[in-house]
Amino acid sequence: MLAVEEISLHPRGDLLCRAATHWRMSGSSATCFLCDAVSLHPAAHLFAWSGEAPKQAAVAGLCCDCWRGDDPTAIDEAAARVLQQVVPGGCFLDPRAVLP
Numbered sequence: 001m002l003a004v005e006e007i008s009l010h011p012r013g014d015l016l017c018r019a020a021t022h023w024r025m026s027g028s029s030a031t032c033f034l035c036d037a038v039s040l041h042p043a044a045h046l047f048a049w050s051g052e053a054p055k056q057a058a059v060a061g062l063c064c065d066c067w068r069g070d071d072p073t074a075i076d077e078a079a080a081r082v083l084q085q086v087v088p089g090g091c092f093l094d095p096r097a098v099l100p
């Protein structure tokens with residue numbers, strides 16, 4: 001998960017920026033993965049990709065209210081539910097382990 005201002009700083013920033021742009025263009029289906037509110041301009045994105053040279057990334061958004069809500073347990077649980085939808089049986093990795 002990356003705050004919006006962190007996306008371009010990530011080593012896969014180009015890929016993740018394209019995914020975030022796709023998110024913003026998706027209209028009313030761009031809902032916060034925690035509260036389900038429409039969130040075209042989320043505070044953070046949750047990304048998932050596979051392989052060492054991914055051409056696409058799955059993306060979900062977390063609205064500003066939930067980002068500021070100071071409930072990291074609720075965010076973690078919701079992120080885990082999203083992950084299971086995208087990658088059944090998947091698990092989160094240490095970010096340092098997946099850097100290019």
Ligand SMILES: [Zn+2]
Binds near residue numbers: 035067
């Ligand atoms: Zn929310």
